[in-house]
Amino acid sequence: MPCIRAAAGVGTVEETLLRKTSDTCVAENKSALEIFTYPDKPSGLRLVQNNRADLMLTDGGFVGAQAKTQPGVFAQAFSIKTDFKVGPGVAKTMPQLRDALADVLRTLESDGTMQGLMAKYGIDSTLMLPVESFTQ
Numbered sequence: 369m370p371c372i373r374a375a376a377g378v379g380t381v382e383e384t385l386l387r388k389t390s391d392t393c394v395a396e397n398k399s400a401l402e403i404f405t406y407p408d409k410p411s412g413l414r415l416v417q418n419n420r421a422d423l424m425l426t427d428g429g430f431v432g433a434q435a436k437t438q439p440g441v442f443a444q445a446f447s448i449k450t451d452f453k454v455g456p457g458v459a460k461t462m463p464q465l466r467d468a469l470a471d472v473l474r475t476l477e478s479d480g481t482m483q484g485l486m487a488k489y490g491i492d493s494t495l496m497l498p499v500e501s502f503t504q
Contacts, residue, residue: 371393371398371399371400371401372401372402372422372423373401373402373404373420373421373422373423374386374401374402374403374404374421374422374423374424374425375403375404375405375406375412375415375416375420375421375423375424375425376403376404376405376406376412376424376425376426377405377406377407377408377409377412377426378405378406378407379405380426381452382425382426383403383405385425386401386403386425387401387403389401390403404420404421409426409430412424412426413434413442416441416442417441423445427454428444428447428491428492428495429486429489429491429495431444431447432444432489432490432491432492433489433490433491434490435490436489436490437490444490447492447495449494449495451497453497453500453502455473455499456469460503466501466503467501470499470500470501473499474499477496477498477499482496483496
């Protein structure tokens with residue numbers, strides 16, 4: 369019997385983390401995790417709702433919103449704070465659009481709108497990084 373049935377998006381950092389965790393379980397003579405992957409978040413939710421997975425490892429914002437809107441079904445068990453940068457991707461050929469989006473996001477951050485939206489949807493505002501514009 370697996371130590372736990374876990375779900376993660378296919379090809380995500382969460383899938384990698386679950387596979388590394390499973391390897392650690394096996395190295396410690398424990399059962400391997402039973403890992404399910406899903407192509408999109410609604411599919412992952414259904415794995416938990418239909419008792420095919422015990423947990424869904426995904427981003428904290430999404431989980432917080434699900435726990436808030438479906439408290440009888442989902443709960444946020446823990447969070448892992450990272451320095452991952454999340455935001456809109458803009459073509460390098462469109463620096464004006466990138467700068468305009470960054471300006472709007474900075475305004476929403478500075479006037480408290482972003483924090484209010486995070487609270488409304490059950491997202492832990494301490495996970496928010498300051499808005500910054502960058503290219504890679």
